Amino acid sequence: MLTEKEKLSRCHQAISPYIHRTPVMTSRLIDEEVGASVFFKCENFQRTGAYKMRGAVNAILNLTEEQKQKGVVTHSSGNFAQALSLAAQSLNVPAYIVMPSNAPGVKKEAAKNYGGFIVQCEPTLKAREINARRIQNEKGATFIHPSNNDQVILGQGTAAMELFEDYPDLQALFVPIGGGGLAAGTCLATKHFGRGCEVVGAEPEEADDAYRSLLSGKIEENVTTHTIADGLRTQLGDLNFPIIRKHIHQIATVSEKEIISAMRLIWERMKLVVEPSSAVALAALLKERDSYKDQQVGLIISGGNVDLGNLPFTTTDGPTAK
Amino acid sequence: MLTEKEKLSRCHQAISPYIHRTPVMTSRLIDEEVGASVFFKCENFQRTGAYKMRGAVNAILNLTEEQKQKGVVTHSSGNFAQALSLAAQSLNVPAYIVMPSNAPGVKKEAAKNYGGFIVQCEPTLKAREINARRIQNEKGATFIHPSNNDQVILGQGTAAMELFEDYPDLQALFVPIGGGGLAAGTCLATKHFGRGCEVVGAEPEEADDAYRSLLSGKIEENVTTHTIADGLRTQLGDLNFPIIRKHIHQIATVSEKEIISAMRLIWERMKLVVEPSSAVALAALLKERDSYKDQQVGLIISGGNVDLGNLPFTTTDGPTAK
Numbered sequence: 299m300l301t302e303k304e305k306l307s308r309c310h311q312a313i314s315p316y317i318h319r320t321p322v323m324t325s326r327l328i329d330e331e332v333g334a335s336v337f338f339k340c341e342n343f344q345r346t347g348a349y350k351m352r353g354a355v356n357a358i359l360n361l362t363e364e365q366k367q368k369g370v371v372t373h374s375s376g377n378f379a380q381a382l383s384l385a386a387q388s389l390n391v392p393a394y395i396v397m398p399s400n401a402p403g404v405k406k407e408a409a410k411n412y413g414g415f416i417v418q419c420e421p422t423l424k425a426r427e428i429n430a431r432r433i434q435n436e437k438g439a440t441f442i443h444p445s446n447n448d449q450v451i452l453g454q455g456t457a458a459m460e461l462f463e464d465y466p467d468l469q470a471l472f473v474p475i476g477g478g479g480l481a482a483g484t485c486l487a488t489k490h491f492g493r494g495c496e497v498v499g500a501e502p503e504e505a506d507d508a509y510r511s512l513l514s515g516k517i518e519e520n521v522t523t524h525t526i527a528d529g530l531r532t533q534l535g536d537l538n539f540p541i542i543r544k545h546i547h548q549i550a551t552v553s554e555k556e557i558i559s560a561m562r563l564i565w566e567r568m569k570l571v572v573e574p575s576s577a578v579a580l581a582a583l584l585k586e587r588d589s590y591k592d593q594q595v596g597l598i599i600s601g602g603n604v605d606l607g608n609l610p611f612t613t614t615d616g617p618t619a620k
Numbered sequence: 621m622l623t624e625k626e627k628l629s630r631c632h633q634a635i636s637p638y639i640h641r642t643p644v645m646t647s648r649l650i651d652e653e654v655g656a657s658v659f660f661k662c663e664n665f666q667r668t669g670a671y672k673m674r675g676a677v678n679a680i681l682n683l684t685e686e687q688k689q690k691g692v693v694t695h696s697s698g699n700f701a702q703a704l705s706l707a708a709q710s711l712n713v714p715a716y717i718v719m720p721s722n723a724p725g726v727k728k729e730a731a732k733n734y735g736g737f738i739v740q741c742e743p744t745l746k747a748r749e750i751n752a753r754r755i756q757n758e759k760g761a762t763f764i765h766p767s768n769n770d771q772v773i774l775g776q777g778t779a780a781m782e783l784f785e786d787y788p789d790l791q792a793l794f795v796p797i798g799g800g801g802l803a804a805g806t807c808l809a810t811k812h813f814g815r816g817c818e819v820v821g822a823e824p825e826e827a828d829d830a831y832r833s834l835l836s837g838k839i840e841e842n843v844t845t846h847t848i849a850d851g852l853r854t855q856l857g858d859l860n861f862p863i864i865r866k867h868i869h870q871i872a873t874v875s876e877k878e879i880i881s882a883m884r885l886i887w888e889r890m891k892l893v894v895e896p897s898s899a900v901a902l903a904a905l906l907k908e909r910d911s912y913k914d915q916q917v918g919l920i921i922s923g924g925n926v927d928l929g930n931l932p933f934t935t936t937d938g939p940t941a942k
Contacts, residue, residue: 323665343891565893566928569893569924571888606884606887607935611928
């Protein structure tokens, strides 16, 4: 039996040929704003533009040969659709992606370009699940959940592992929480590869299921998902919540205004295209900065897939919006 | 007497403590679109967000102690204003920046934050020149031209020098041409540090003074400057034109549509915030791609200072606009 730490190390070794080792970037100006040294792990430069590639590759690598031949299926209209498509293509495995018919054409096109078979369905969670199950039955394909899957969780943890290789003495690590895969993986990686580092989760006020779940001790549902951080609208899962609950130091929630402001700060000052979900982590750090004064703080930039034709910036909210 | 090559090497050594060594990035997808291996020298990550910092530092370092005490003056509403301000601040030299009264508040604020004294004037070239001369007389400050200055030209050449240190076998190097400082410096650096590499200049059709100057053999004036590439609206100078004329392989001009399309490609696929002037270089490479098939091609991303509240992207021109 492998220990959890060994599992993480093996996972990182196994997925390395299929992923980018993403750079860590810093900004003097943002350090000044925060009052700490901030190290941004840039998963926006990851293949398919988001960390999701890590977990997708690991999930497929852990299938049996027979399972690989029959393929994988997921339902997603976001980054996991692209990630599973490209991971499957890289490993010569068929991938079926169930997408709601109202998903942006851009996203369908992207998943298709990466080699996935797109299956369109009605835009309801029920229709998605029915279609995914149908493909499991018809094709014998294995369902891979975008975040509530042990192998996906391990894979997502490798971003933090790389960050600790580069900066072993981080005292806190900020990470956005959507479905909980990245947050749970980051918790495990931090436990085994950090040196007493705290993990801080970041959530929009408008999709604060994890924050409320942590308070109540059981999985709470999102009341609203009216947030610009589209990657964080998803619901926490029963595999990742116990890990998050056990290891996370705190979860900070931020307003839509704070998210857009932090996003603008990263775009303007760091010259990085990042998606709103990533800005949620910086917004949370800015909000909690008094607790991390002069510390070394890591932050995972989860991805950079945004619709450039539909950005939230206006001429009046910049450039030094706080 | 130092040779030109020695001057470049000394310049790079001298400015290094004050500038960032910027990373070189690549994109599999853009390589496919171009049909070549493209190496992007990311000066958008340079201090103040543009390569201008290099020349500004070098110009100040080459002043006498007396000149340094009295300070420097320039007129610019763009990247050089910020660069000279920060360079001067880093070297404890006063900097006076003449800016037209209609320059965006954002830009005035930025130059001021970097420590420059902002002097506002009427928005005409004549008013700018009169005000700069007045400050020269009153303060004894030395005028530093943003592009038509030998020390500025050497400084701007160091971006290409670093690129050749990393990728010595580049066969072509694409660079935008505005005032001509970057292009001339790149020509000199390529002559001395490249291995038979061609320099290709890139200009908007709407500000094609360098293209026409190369044809006629003498400096031609811009007929229009109606281009989104605000950094390239300036006029070629009498110090950099002879260098460009002697060494450049060709100048390619591109339409506004091609510029926006290339800019979107860099933002979407590379997740980099770049200004339109930088996209002009990629647009030119895309236009001329047949001549550079399977080659190793360098490209200087000149900067990343854009007004996020006023971007050219629409919902209909992406994501695979070519």
